[in-house]
């Protein structure tokens with residue numbers, strides 16, 4: 001699995017961090033998403049996929 005984020009679309013809602021804190025973080029300035037793990041292992045993939053669903057701005061995507 002590959003995870004990608006679009007920091008321009010991110011509105012800083014933080015849902016991805018709440019859902020998958022090992023995969024996502026937010027920067028201190030604007031609260032925009034930071035990608036911690038672009039290739040999550042199996043134990044993190046369910047949460048990463050859930051983050052796609054909960055993100056209100058469509059700023060998170062996964063492939064594979």
Ligand code: SF4
Nearest residue numbers: 010011013014016055
């Ligand atoms: S849930 Fe979406 S909008 Fe909110 S911080 Fe994460 S990527 Fe940004």
